[in-house]
Amino acid sequence: MTPSLASLRPHWFVACTAAAVGARPLPRTILGVPIVLFRAAGKIAALIDRCPHRNAALSQGRVTGDLIECPYHGWAFDAGGVCRRIPGLPAACEHPHQAAEAVRVAEREGLVWVWVGKNEATPEAFPPNRHVALGDLRFDTFLWAATAQCALLDGVENLLDACHPHFAHAGLVRRAQKRRTVGVNVRRDAEGVEAIYQENARPDGLIPRLMEGRRQTSIGRFFPPGTAQLEYTGPAGPQFLLTSMFTPCDERTVLIHSCISTPRKMAPAWLKKSVLRAVFGRVLRQDQDVLRRQQENIDRFGGAKFTSTPLDVMRPHLLYFINHPEKADRSDYATTLTMEL
Ligand code: FES
Ligand SMILES: [Fe+2]
The missing domain is CATH 2.102.10.10 (Rieske [2Fe-2S] iron-sulphur domain)
Structure with missing residues (x-):
């Protein structure tokens, strides 16, 4: 749904x-x-x-x-x-x-x-700023706008999905040959859901190798209706923080506005921004491509017919928030699992 x-x-x-x-x-x-x-x-x-x-x-x-x-x-x-x-x-x-x-x-x-709700409807409270590094002088932060040809949930799921980088971004983000057993803590409350992956290793993809040292955790978060967040944390705190706000234009197109933060270091912000743009631009194009092809294939069959495993950590919770649009109707939930990441 x-x-x-x-x-x-x-x-x-x-x-x-x-x-x-x-x-x-x-x-x-x-x-x-x-x-x-x-x-x-x-x-x-x-x-x-x-x-x-x-x-x-x-x-x-x-x-x-x-x-x-x-x-x-x-x-x-x-x-x-x-x-x-x-x-x-x-x-x-x-x-x-x-x-x-x-x-x-x-x-x-x-x-x-x-x-764009009806003018007579009372607007909900303005959404809180989910990107904690905004205005934090310890981080360089920049904005990035993109689009993808997909449904909202598929776009959000893609960003938060830990199991596709081995294939869709092979070598750049993760390597399929080098999986490790990782514990995952999932916690949901009325505001959103987060999955904390206990990585405790030096990542082996090219991009994280360039950007990070040892990674302790990678965290994926979702705040309904359309905000997704990734955080990679090392011994000294967050090494990379991405908050993407998804906006459906129609059933097949989403706007994605992202805040990207990395800790301030020697490199000037403009240089870092252009390097990050080049590096993540490549990853983004790979995701745009995989999402467009997924949507085209779904359309060839006249609709989606998915099956999932516990590795699809986020999907059930994305659906949960759709089925419980009112905060008062939502219940807390927590679980742990292990996976090969
Ligand atoms: S002024 Fe006539 S259509 Fe706008
Ligand atoms: Fe991706």
């Missing part, structure tokens, strides 16, 4: 980075809802991407001053969707009934979050 896009609408999701909203309107589809983002008086605004006059896409228009102007007849709307100008009508006219639909929007730490 995958969550319907409509059921996810009453949640905050990341639409883009703040830096992506420039002088031109930025179209996005969030949970099947086409929206347009633009800047008005320096602040980011979001409207449903449909002009109320003849339904042209506002995103194909332009931003003039603090207004977004429709490309068809030039109606212009402010950040709240109020129509401020209808060319040809006397300037003094008010146009309260010609409003475009506003979308709730919030800018936090370089990311733009939107709420």
Whole structure:
């Protein structure tokens, strides 16, 4: 079972980075809802991407001053969707009934979050910052935006899945020939689920060899509805922290906005960022490829028909959160298992 896009609408999701909203309107589809983002008086605004006059896409228009102007007849709307100008009508006219639909929007730490649930629905509390290294001077942190052609759950599962790197990223992240027995502690509460892999070894993939010394634990976390986190910890604390916020655009496309942190060392941040971009760009392309092919094959059969083992640690919990959307209905859970990693 995958969550319907409509059921996810009453949640905050990341639409883009703040830096992506420039002088031109930025179209996005969030949970099947086409929206347009633009800047008005320096602040980011979001409207449903449909002009109320003849339904042209506002995103194909332009931003003039603090207004977004429709490309068809030039109606212009402010950040709240109020129509401020209808060319040809006397300037003094008010146009309260010609409003475009506003979308709730919030800018936090370089990311733009939107709420495409019905406007009358009360927004949930703004999601807490799950990336603990944001603003922590002991870490270099940067943002990364990507897309993948897959369903939300398959994308989240891919990020948190410990058993695919041996094949999908063979040599780069892990090696299939060199497995070790590892204990795994899984713990779930109303906020999310985490799996702690007790690795206690020097990783043998090329990337972790370059970046880390001895790895004590690798931790995968999921916070519903769409945040996944990886943390690799050495004797001195976190060596690598990745928090990815997944946003479904439609049933087959997800936006992935990631915060990536590594401990501050000798290398300047810009150099580290370009090395990490090159290295993780390769891993990301491999994951994008495997996810797209998985989705294409699922579609060839008209739907998914999965089978799992205890190695698929996260999937049952991802499904649990879908089936228990209310925090009050969720129960705590903990278990341990061993696997060859
Ligand atoms: S369709 Fe937008 S102004 Fe006419
Ligand atoms: Fe991967």
